[in-house]
Amino acid sequence: MAGTPTPLPEAGLGATLRRDSWWTELVPVFILLGGFGVYATWRAFENAYYSWGPYLSPFYSPLIDPQHHWWPLSPALLVLAGPLGFRATCYYYRKAYYRAFFLDPPACAVGEPANRKYHGETAFPFILQNVHRYFFYLAIIFLVFLWHDAIKGFFFDGQFGIGVGSLILLLNIILLSIYTLSCHSLRHLAGGKLDCFSCVSFGTTRAAAWRGFSFLNERHMQFAWASLISVGSADLYIRLVASGLIRDLRIL
């Protein structure tokens, strides 16, 4: 039996007939990404407590002109653009912040703010997302420095040793490496750009590489978050140790 007709719902920001709590996806992204942004900015400008013993904060690596011979500001500001650009143009983070910060859209089938001009990634500033692969190349260089720092973290006054900080830096660089290797641009450059694997030299090898990077790429979101948390935690740990708030526990 038919009942009384109900008027249609209004359009506009947040308008939806979805019954689930669609906003619960936005809140952790907003808090984590926003919190990381604020913390990283503060730490980059702090210009203190970035190294202790063999440990160097990943925010300040590679350490350039710490004595301020020619650069008067924090050394982190010289290197931050590389990792920041890599994450800002990352295909996963783009989805995360377009949804959580720009509400474009806030969630699938949920209304956006009305009367907003939309250019997507066809105009400035978002057309710059197309340089992601260049930040990937830069990220590889950063990985070399961070691996060097992580290995150095196992040598205390020239002697091999293991501190909690050594393990944190090692875990951090492993997660950062996996995140970088799961990059969509790398997957494309390794083999995705080919139309015919069997028609080119090293095609089988490139197909295998493409499949391997695709396997990692399927988990790009998880690696993005894990590495973001690990890099923030590594810096926080070194800051706490360097400022004397906690002591680095030596395991060996």
Place this chain on the structure above:
Amino acid sequence: MAETVLRVFRGDASGGALTDYKVPVAPGMVVLDALHYIQGHLAPDLAVRWNCKAGKCGSCSAEVNGRPRLTCKTRMDELPKDEPIVVMPMKSFPKIKDLVTDVSWNYRVNKKIPPFQPRPGADWKISQLDVDRVQEFRKCIECFLCQNVCHVLRDHDKKEQFAGPRFFVRVAGLEMHPLDGANRVGLLKDELGLGFCNITKCCTEVCPESIHITDNAIIPLKERVVDEFYDPLTMLFRKMRGPSEKRNQAG
């Protein structure tokens, strides 16, 4: 037998409202069954587009409780029982009547895409290695749920500038085809508006065929656009290497 209320859109392009219908719920019933019950017993004039009732024809797309879905694949027992189930037509397309929308715009977009063009002298034996990747794109059933949920079409109504995820899947299947000789990368950037996509992945979330639209079609195509238009190193390398067979045939 248990009963539930279906709140269904009744109307056309000029307007309409949601109307409640009480429907008996049988085990294994899907939303399309409930709509058929309404047609058969309560409102014979209810317009619903459907065909196979097996999730393969892509005809019965609609929005169930605000989520774009195939009504033939949406089980009633998965939906909350304590409130009416709201069934709306796809929002991104003009309404014809009740749950039926006019999806003909999609067919006009499709005509813009150059079909498969074999490379001259192509060896028609294809290695399995090369078949595997494009196979995924052939699963598309053209239900247009991805087009419906894409906010570029749904909220920003960029139908003149943007082709939508369904057609990026089609182009990906052609561009990555080992025997195809046409180049559609310029078309993707300019006429099909790939840059409007901000990869928020709603198309992937709603695809009933579980095609990884964003990761396997759209992003690889974006990377191909970068190769051709935004990456100076690749452009330089290509100039040094000389024109490829495929690019020679670019229309």
